[in-house]
Amino acid sequence: MTTEITSETFPQLVLEKSKTNPVLVDFWADWCAPCKMLMPLLENIVSEYAGKIDLTKVNTDEEQQLASSFNIRSLPTVKLFKNGEVADEFMGVLPEVAIRDFVEKHVDRPGDTSIREAKKLAENGKINEAIQTIQTALKHDPGYDKLHLILAEYQLDAEYLEDARSTFGNFPKHLRDDSAAQSILARIELSEIAGENTDLCALEAYMINNPKDFIKKAQLGAVYFSAGNYSAAMEQWLQMVLIGDKDAKEIGRENLVRTFGILGNHHEEVPAYRRRLAQALN
The missing domain is CATH 1.25.40 (Serine Threonine Protein Phosphatase 5, Tetratricopeptide repeat)
Incomplete structure (x- = not known):
């Protein structure tokens, strides 16, 4: 759910709230077509964080003084507030992968705990348990790109080539062209060329x-x-x-x-x- 912000509510719903939860503020206008493209992307991504980040928006036509106080020069502009201050921002409509990267820098998703657990397991030689941990996390958070990537990497490390190929095939469409995904694909292809148990x-x-x-x-x-x-x-x-x-x-x-x-x-x-x-x- 996106909260509409005014000059009166900004101190409480953005500045104060950002002291306990990061708050995204989308500066937009009704006449701005890119703004209308961006908002559904933001809503979809924020919904995956189980309340760990809040999404708000400011109509710059109705709140010109508020927009001016943050030097808004182009629309849309998104600012992320933490501890009562602007911690990060971007302008324009970024690709979904880039927006996810932007948010992930500042907020842990539920799957991040599983990633840390799996890393410890893998470092202790328990690669199969690490794989199972990530697979379980994916069932609860199937939209988290990082989980897909890490699962394929662990499967390659364990030499489960067919599983890694299947995991790559199940990557979300937007993820497959990402550089990290392409690196995994390259590893898969080289492993296929090498063959299994080659002397x-x-x-x-x-x-x-x-x-x-x-x-x-x-x-x-x-x-x-x-x-x-x-x-x-x-x-x-x-x-x-x-x-x-x-x-x-x-x-x-x-x-x-x-x-x-x-x-x-x-x-x-x-x-x-x-x-x-x-x-x-x-």
Whole structure:
């Protein structure tokens, strides 16, 4: 439920209330079409927090002095109040994922307790219990993106590849294009290339005698990656780009790009391999 705020009610319903609960204030106007797009998104997201955050709105045409006191220059503008002060804000209609990220910085959802419990279980080697904890939390909070992502990550860590693929397939549509989700998809794809219970030593020996079997070379890189030997994995795929035929070059490039996405630009070896890939493609 969204509470309409006036200059008279603002001190009590926003400033005072924000000392116990974060309060979102949506500055809007009836003539503002983007404002009407944003409000349903805010209402849907706030409803998932079980009363841990309040949603209010200020009609800037009717409350011009209040809007002016907060330097509202464009609509919609959303300000988040904590402890009687503005703690954060954004302007315009952001994608739903971005709004969720904005809110999650300031409010715990019920599923966050389960995430902390699962993390402790995983750190103590109880990965199956961690998975069960997240699965239970998802039943109670199926709209929480973070739970979907963490479940797939734990399933990959436990080498439950089919389960991870199924979890990814059940991601909400808006989540699948998120960078974190794409990183999980890349891990799934590399794990599928590696195959289950692949004998690394046998595969290495095979490649010594068959250096231009690029399908096996791609697999060897994926096995290295699964074992955490990222430089060896990237070297295999880079060699495919350098000496392979058209199809092999593309497979090598795709696997390198997947790896860059998973490891991130801050990984110590990624920048060098990015440069080497660019040179190989030119």
